[in-house]
Amino acid sequence: MAGRGRWPGGCGNGCSATRRSAPSSGNCGRCSSSGSDQEVVVSTAAVEPALPPEVRGLPLLGSFLEWRKDQHATFMRAYREHGPIFTIRLGPMKGVMLIGPEHHEFFFREVDRKLSVPEIYRFTVPMFGDLLMAATDTERRRRHVSMLQSAFQGGRLAAYTEVMAEETERWLTGLGRSGEFELWDTFEPLVMRIAAGALLGPEIRARIDEFRPLLVDLARGMEFILPPNLPLPRFRRRDRARRRLGEMLRPVLAERARAGGYDDFLQSLVDDAALRAEGPDVQVGMAMATLFTGYLTTAAQACWTLVQLLQHPAQLDAVVAEIDADRGGAAAGCPHAGARLPRLERAFKESLRMRPVMSHYARTTAVEYEIGGYRVPEGWLTMLCPSVAHRLPEVFADPERYDPDRFGPERAEDKRNPHALIGFSGGFYRCPGQAFGTNETKVLLSGLLARYRLDMSVPDPRPDVDLGVTRPGSPCRIRYERR
Ligand code: HEM
Numbered sequence: 001m002a003g004r005g006r007w008p009g010g011c012g013n014g015c016s017a018t019r020r021s022a023p024s025s026g027n028c029g030r031c032s033s034s035g036s037d038q039e040v041v042v043s044t045a046a047v048e049p050a051l052p053p054e055v056r057g058l059p060l061l062g063s064f065l066e067w068r069k070d071q072h073a074t075f076m077r078a079y080r081e082h083g084p085i086f087t088i089r090l091g092p093m094k095g096v097m098l099i100g101p102e103h104h105e106f107f108f109r110e111v112d113r114k115l116s117v118p119e120i121y122r123f124t125v126p127m128f129g130d131l132l133m134a135a136t137d138t139e140r141r142r143r144h145v146s147m148l149q150s151a152f153q154g155g156r157l158a159a160y161t162e163v164m165a166e167e168t169e170r171w172l173t174g175l176g177r178s179g180e181f182e183l184w185d186t187f188e189p190l191v192m193r194i195a196a197g198a199l200l201g202p203e204i205r206a207r208i209d210e211f212r213p214l215l216v217d218l219a220r221g222m223e224f225i226l227p228p229n230l231p232l233p234r235f236r237r238r239d240r241a242r243r244r245l246g247e248m249l250r251p252v253l254a255e256r257a258r259a260g261g262y263d264d265f266l267q268s269l270v271d272d273a274a275l276r277a278e279g280p281d282v283q284v285g286m287a288m289a290t291l292f293t294g295y296l297t298t299a300a301q302a303c304w305t306l307v308q309l310l311q312h313p314a315q316l317d318a319v320v321a322e323i324d325a326d327r328g329g330a331a332a333g334c335p336h337a338g339a340r341l342p343r344l345e346r347a348f349k350e351s352l353r354m355r356p357v358m359s360h361y362a363r364t365t366a367v368e369y370e371i372g373g374y375r376v377p378e379g380w381l382t383m384l385c386p387s388v389a390h391r392l393p394e395v396f397a398d399p400e401r402y403d404p405d406r407f408g409p410e411r412a413e414d415k416r417n418p419h420a421l422i423g424f425s426g427g428f429y430r431c432p433g434q435a436f437g438t439n440e441t442k443v444l445l446s447g448l449l450a451r452y453r454l455d456m457s458v459p460d461p462r463p464d465v466d467l468g469v470t471r472p473g474s475p476c477r478i479r480y481e482r483r
Contacts, residue, residue, distance in 0.1 A: 052096050052374040054087040062089025071359035071465060072387040079388050085372045088383075091225060095362065095381025098371065099389050104419035106371065107363070107384050108427025112138055115363035115382050117429060126228040126238065127218050127292070129285035133429065143274060148290060148432040151268040157435055159263065163198040164443040172447055178481040180457070182474055183303050184464075187444070191299040194440055195291050199265035203252045211248065215292060217241035219467055242288075249284045265290070294433045297357050300471035301423075302441040304355040305348050307472050309445075310456045312402050316449075319343050323446045344442050346404035349414065352423035354402065356386040357469040361425055386422045395420050452480040 055078040057063040067074040067090055075097065078086050084099040098107060111117060118141060121134035128134075132148070135141035171190050175181075192212055197205040204211055221238020228235065256262060256270045269275055269283045276283070309316045322343040360383045368378045376382060391399040396406060396413050406413045414421040424431040431437070448454070457477035464473030 049370055049373055049375040052085045052087045052372075052376070053082040055082065055089075057089055061091055062094070064089070064091040067359075068465070070463075071470065072463075075360070075385045075388045076391070079385075085374055093362075093381055095365075095383050096371075096374075096376045097360070097383045097385055099385060100392060101389070101395060101417040101419040103371070104384055104389065104422055104426060107361075107382065108419065108425075108430075110369075111363060111427055111429060112142070114365065114367045114369050116366040117141065117363055119364040120362045120381075123222060123224050123228070124289065126235075127222065127242065128289040129281060131282055131285045132289050142428070144286065145429060145432070147268075147272055147275060148286070151265050152432050152436055156263065156265075157439060160198040160436060161439055161443060164194050164440050165447070167194045167197055168444050168447040172451055175452070175480065178479075180477050180479040183306070183456075183461075183476040183478050184299070184471055184474055186478075187303050188295075188299045190444070191302065191440065192295050194444075195295045195298075198436075199291060199294075200249075200287060201252075201262055201264050201266050203255075204248070204266075207248065211245070214241040214245050214248075215288070215295075218245075218288070218292060219296070222468055245288055246281065246284045249287060250280050253280055253283055290433070294437065296467055296469050297431075298433070298437040298440050300357040300469045301348070301352060301355075301437065302444055303472045303476075304357070305351040305441055306445055306448075306454075306478075307456065307461060307476070308351050308355065308402055309347055310454060310478075311459070315347060315402070315404055319347055320449050323450050326446075327450060341442055341446055342408075343404070344446060345438065346407040348438060348441050349407045349421065349423075350402060350404040353390040353396065353414075353421060354387075355463075355470065356390065356423040357471065358386065358423075359465070359470060360385045361422075384422065389422060390420075448480075451483065453483050454478055454480050 055063055058065065063074050063078070075088075078088055078097065079099055084103065086097050088095065088097055098104075107115065118134050118136045121132070124132075124134045130136065132144045133141065135144060167190065171186075189212060192215070193205065193208055196208055196211060217234075217237040218241050221234050221241070223235070226232075252266070253270055256267055257276070260267070260270075266287060269286055275286065309319060319341075322341055326340055362381045362383045365376055365378055365380045365382050369376055390396060393399055395417065397403075397411075405411065419426055424434045424437075455478075457475060457479065461472035461474075461476040463470045465471075
């Protein structure tokens with residue numbers, strides 16, 4: 001494959017070694033040639049590996065503008081030109097991209113060792129505080145993450161699924177016999193209502209009309225490059241939103257601590273002794289961070305799942321037939337919905353493969369390391385790109401083809417390598433809401449498809465990345481008619 005183990009051209013004296021530190025004699029340090037007819041003596045000094053080949057880009061900006069326009073195309077082109085390990089600059093950030101399951105394994109294994117997490121998540125501190133992935137103390141960060149992982153386990157998913165079904169049903173009831181809706185503008189608030197109702201409970205769900213615009217202001221204040229305290233209107237709105245969300249949640253947390261009586265995500269934040277000792281601001285931040293991360297990703301992935309099904313009528317028919325046979329099951333809020341509707345789940349996985357909502361995952365390189373014959377310096381980013389890795393033909397057969405059956409029991413292409421499908425990331429910092437997001441998409445889409453015949457106003461909606469996730473952009477109107 002292009003780029004694998006390639007070394008740069010050497011000193012120009014016919015030597016193929018890398019020229020890192022220029023020796024005083026004017027040659028590359030691996031040979032003693034001065035370009036004359038002198039005898040060549042090969043030095044025994046160890047030669048450091050080269051840096052990974054670099055994607056050509058603009059001065060200072062690198063590939064940033066191209067990436068903003070089409071993230072997947074930028075990384076795919078770089079992969080085709082340079083192979084599975086390449087250097088890329090995205091504005092002020094420079095790093096190495098690693099493509100393929102064996103590199104994913106390295107990335108997940110080396111987190112909190114050679115690779116470091118909190119620097120990358122620093123942008124979340126003005127939104128939620130110094131906590132979770134952004135917490136600089138490793139023990140505290142891992143404790144927060146473990147707490148989240150356990151808050152989604154156990155029998156809770158069944159109760160969450162009931163909320164998903166109730167909210168979906170309420171939405172469907174208002175749709176009438178026929179009509180049309182804008183996909184993102186409809187799924188985004190619906191997914192927010194589900195997340196608020198299931199995770200934060202009835203107190204916040206009842207105030208969703210106040211709650212939602214505040215979370216949107218937080219999202220719009222997300223900033224990766226500018227200093228977060230500049231006097232910009234959107235930063236002021238972000239800070240005000242954070243304050244008001246705190247004012248909304250703190251009395252609910254206090255009442256929950258006093259009276260208890262719930263078994264949901266918010267209650268697990270209240271009941272966790274170590275978190276309680278950190279104070280209500282940390283509990284509020286954890287609640288907001290989880291809801292925020294979970295609702296945008298799920299809304300975007302559910303949109304792609306529907307879009308791709310509508311683009312592939314044969315697969316859609318098979319999924320609808322499965323839903324019809326299961327009526328009264330998942331669509332009605334059956335607690336076992338997660339284990340049912342395998343065809344719909346495969347369609348979800350195929351969208352996770354072809355249309356992962358996160359463009360890349362990044363960590364800071366804490367300790368210089370070598371990989372594939374290259375050297376990655378301390379301070380660089382180390383990144384994975386799911387959308388490119390999910391299109392390697394040696395991992396997924398005929399990868400450009402939409403083919404949910406690749407996840408069926410006979411082929412199980414995602415099971416051949418534990419790090420093949422990474423739409424929910426992996427390792428210790430994998431997504432804690434995987435089962436929740438998968439179930440939610442299934443409940444929402446099965447309810448909709450059980451009741452309506454659908455078609456889409458555009459054949460292929462263009463991706464939009466304005467909210468930090470890749471989602472089908474507007475316009476993408478869905479016309480519906482009662483079946
Ligand atoms: C289809 C839906 C979803 C997708 C595709 C998704 C994807 C991801 C990915 C890729 C990461 C890791 C990012 C990284 O490694 O840097 C992540 C982290 C996270 N996700 Fe999800 N997610 C989804 C749904 C959810 C839901 C429903 C929740 C919660 C209700 C949630 C909560 C989180 C949180 C809190 C993190 C940060 C993890 C941590 O702090 O350890 N996600 N998600």
